[in-house]
Amino acid sequence: MEARTILRVIVHENDIRKITLPVKPQTVDSLLEQLEEKLGLQYKFSLQFEDPDFNNSLVNLTDIADLPDKPTLKIVSIMTTPTSSTADTEILSVASDDHSSHSQRTAWPETFEIPTFPVDVEYRLRQANLQYMRDQTFLKVSAELKHEILEKLSETMYSFRAYPDKENFEEVAAALIKKHPCLTQPGSSKGWNGWYNSLRWKMGNYRSKLRRAGCLEVSINGGKRRGQQPQRNIKRPKRSEINFLPNFPDGEDETSMESKRKEMVEDMKKRHPKASLIAKNMNSTFALRRKELIETEPGVKDTVERWPALFTESQIFSRVQSHIWQKPANRILSRTGQIHSTVH
DNA sequence: AGTCGGGGAATGACAAGGTC
DNA sequence: GACCTTGTCATTCCCCGACT
Numbered sequence: 001m002e003a004r005t006i007l008r009v010i011v012h013e014n015d016i017r018k019i020t021l022p023v024k025p026q027t028v029d030s031l032l033e034q035l036e037e038k039l040g041l042q043y044k045f046s047l048q049f050e051d052p053d054f055n056n057s058l059v060n061l062t063d064i065a066d067l068p069d070k071p072t073l074k075i076v077s078i079m080t081t082p083t084s085s086t087a088d089t090e091i092l093s094v095a096s097d098d099h100s101s102h103s104q105r106t107a108w109p110e111t112f113e114i115p116t117f118p119v120d121v122e123y124r125l126r127q128a129n130l131q132y133m134r135d136q137t138f139l140k141v142s143a144e145l146k147h148e149i150l151e152k153l154s155e156t157m158y159s160f161r162a163y164p165d166k167e168n169f170e171e172v173a174a175a176l177i178k179k180h181p182c183l184t185q186p187g188s189s190k191g192w193n194g195w196y197n198s199l200r201w202k203m204g205n206y207r208s209k210l211r212r213a214g215c216l217e218v219s220i221n222g223g224k225r226r227g228q229q230p231q232r233n234i235k236r237p238k239r240s241e242i243n244f245l246p247n248f249p250d251g252e253d254e255t256s257m258e259s260k261r262k263e264m265v266e267d268m269k270k271r272h273p274k275a276s277l278i279a280k281n282m283n284s285t286f287a288l289r290r291k292e293l294i295e296t297e298p299g300v301k302d303t304v305e306r307w308p309a310l311f312t313e314s315q316i317f318s319r320v321q322s323h324i325w326q327k328p329a330n331r332i333l334s335r336t337g338q339i340h341s342t343v344h
Numbered sequence: 345a346g347t348c349g350g351g352g353a354a355t356g357a358c359a360a361g362g363t364c
Numbered sequence: 365g366a367c368c369t370t371g372t373c374a375t376t377c378c379c380c381g382a383c384t
Contacts, residue, residue: 146353147351147352147353150352150353151352163370163371197354198353198354201352201353201354201355202352202353204371204372204373205352205353205354207371207372
């Protein structure tokens with residue numbers, strides 16, 4: 001029988017605990033199970049330990065034999081994202097499959113679920129919510145905590161929509177204080193007005209950051225300041241719309257999409273083009289098509305030559321369907337006489 | 345302890361489309 | 365055409381950590 005084991009466990013920087021296990025765990029999984037039970041953690045996590053071989057720097061724990069005596073362990077939460085394959089998102093990704101090749105974005109959900117924040121933030125909110133339930137004390141939100149909350153919320157919102165509208169911001173702000181009542185702002189009329197404003201600022205700054213990083217989808221609306229090159233003749237998007245210029249899908253580049261385009265041109269010359277091939281290639285070349293329409297503004301004749309399948313009945317029908325599904329958020333407008341890229 | 349630089353939240357000017 | 369609305373972006377302010 002192994003002797004009992006004493007651990008120092010860093011749940012987060014303000015919560016460091018001494019844990020005693022009756023028996024030394026034989027595997028990492030067994031250690032994870034015991035810690036989950038002892039600490040009452042409601043989320044998935046992995047472990048890091050202070051490795052004496054590296055001056056006590058943190059190292060991922062993959063082999064239980066690596067653990068020194070009386071080790072210091074750190075809990076590292078395994079975050080799930082809205083794009084992970086939960087049952088709900090699976091439904092969304094199937095429903096929006098038509099668009100999967102031109103955006104990682106899913107439709108704005110019926111009810112916005114406040115995402116899980118980093119482990120330390122969740123812990124602090126849980127404590128503050130308990131405090132709130134005891135004596136109605138609201139949490140005094142530090143700048144750092146606010147940053148963590150806004151960062152995660154903006155990231156989640158962006159996964160649904162790059163330009164959320166007023167209702168979206170209101171919904172998220174309201175959902176936030178509903179899930180975490182300790183975050184209610186007693187001075188504001190609805191309790192979340194401050195969060196609403198902060199979210200709007202945050203989202204704007206988030207887009208700026210992405211724009212600087214070269215994200216096409218939001219860059220297309222940039223460059224409107226004095227002394228800058230105007231964005232050619234791309235019309236400013238209407239309210240709640242964006243000039244939707246998606247990044248190329250993972251694993252695709254201009255060359256690979258161009259070869260798919262040529263494949264379709266050849267196939268369209270046949271008496272009976274292969275519908276499945278056309279549908280598949282049209283779907284996966286969306287980003288290239290969009291880029292062409294926006295950047296070169298081709299005439300109708302050129303577009304018909306390059307994308308003959310675009311004007312087939314099935315493609316028009318599928319675009320109408322997807323347009324209805326996506327609401328107006330993805331439209332691009334251009335000058336009279338140019339292709340209206342609602343026909344994408 | 346003081347200085348410096350980086351990063352983020354917030355502000356306000358500006359541009360451009362929408363509305364009446 | 366005046367005013368409103370919305371999004372971008374330069375800028376300011378503040379905080380924090382690194383460095384001296």
